[in-house]
Amino acid sequence: MKFIFEVRVKPGYSAEEYAEAWVRASEIIQRIPGARGTYLHRKIGDPERLLAIAHWDSKAARDAKDDRRDETVRRILEKHARTCEFTLIGEFEEPEWVVLPENRSTKAKPESPAGGNGED
DSSP states (O other), rough: OEEEEEEEOOOOHHHHHHHHHHHHHHHHHHHHHTTEEEEEEETTTEEEEEEEEEEEEEEEEEOOOGGGGSSSHHHHHEEEEEEEEEEEEEEEEOSSSBBBOOOHHHHHOOOOOTOOOOOO
């Protein structure tokens, strides 16, 4: 599953500062069973707005984590609560439909009930 949220860095703090701390915290969080990696993207045209995507084996694995048990992660999250605004975009299952360039594998859902083949 994917846990996706937007980060808006407040004035006086930079996206680079956020990213540095995010990497430190993520390295610790990725030791938790079920963690599968995280990605941080900078918005084009708005360098202080970021998109964070955390990959987990399941929603249950993500919900079971406790960020407060590690002092480093706790301090980073407390600082980010003061220096950034967060908007949860949502929790998403793994993709059911994937279309990749020809030289990569493609996973498509079976034909839809309406009789279409999913190729638009």
